[in-house]
Amino acid sequence: MDENILRKLEIRLGPLHARQRLGIERDHEAQVFGQGLTFFHLENSSWAEWIIRNALKATGLYWRARQNAERILVKRNDMRFKTLPPLFEDFTILHISDLHVDMNEVAMNRLIELVGSMQYDVCVLTGDYRGRTFGPFQPALDGVARLRTHLKLPIYAVLGNHDTIQMVPGLEAMGIRVLLNECETIVRKDQRIYLAGIDDAHFFRVDNIEKAALSIPCGEFSILLSHTPEVYRQAAHANFDLMLSGHTHGGQICLPGSIPIKLEAVLPRRMGAGPWQYSDMTGYTSVGAGSSVVPVRLNCPPEITLHHLHCG
DSSP: OOHHHHHHHHHHHOHHHHHHHHHHHHHHTTOOBSSSSSSBOGGGOSSHHHHHHHHHHHHTOHHHHHHHTTOOEEEEEEEEETTSOGGGTTEEEEEEOOOOTTTOHHHHHHHHHHHTTOOOSEEEEESOOSSSSSSOOHHHHHHHHHHHTTSOSOEEEEOOTTOOGGGHHHHHHTTEEEOSSEEEEEEETTEEEEEEEOOOOSSSOOOOHHHHHTTSOTTOOEEEEOSOGGGHHHHHHTTOSEEEEOOSGGGSBEETTTEESOOSSSSOGGGSSEEEEETTEEEEEOOOSSOSSSSOOBSOOOEEEEEEEEEO
């Protein structure tokens, strides 16, 4: 553990929170069975990459799947909200998720080409910056830094199950505000909306929606960033209007029709990709810009999304 990073985390989080969070990582990092919301964690397995790659090669799909992973799409998602303040009409959010920046350089180059000319009000990153779930994280920070130079501020982010808390000082040094069960206020004249974010809820289970929502006045428009959409019930009952997530990759390797063979998440399949609704809360699950375990995709192209918010 780098003492400089530890000191920065203790200042950022407080000594107790910092050491507790680091201890949870040390206890469970790279654990294949148990821990988290699901029992089996494919991404933590040392043999998963070999099996997936060779299975695709045996079926003759490997190189096509590699090319698919490099073709990032830009999606537009229009949403209407009764509680959105009028001055935030057509407020636009660039949503990027599951970068896994150190796994596919061609895909990241394509992403940089796409975002350079985009118009938006805020950018949000919903976790998983590192390719692996353990080990060195500096290559991931270097990749995010390269992308950051092409993104406009403000940028808000949360951590995913592939990310270590040790990345936070590096991300924030780039101007990316990492929300660790925290909330920010976005103001336009005398009107405001609230943007909250939680720490990883899928694997390390260090999320605290109650703490993130504590400063949001009753009835005010609020958005929750969560790496995983699996906490949709808690978010809806905490009165969030909108929840933006990633994590699922939409299945990444899907049957024709984008039907996932397996979702690494505990939630209804309709919430595994794209827009959805639960109770009074609107949600969107990004299939991600990168790829996990192996840089391949079948019937599930990578994406970034421009969310346009409208008064309804």
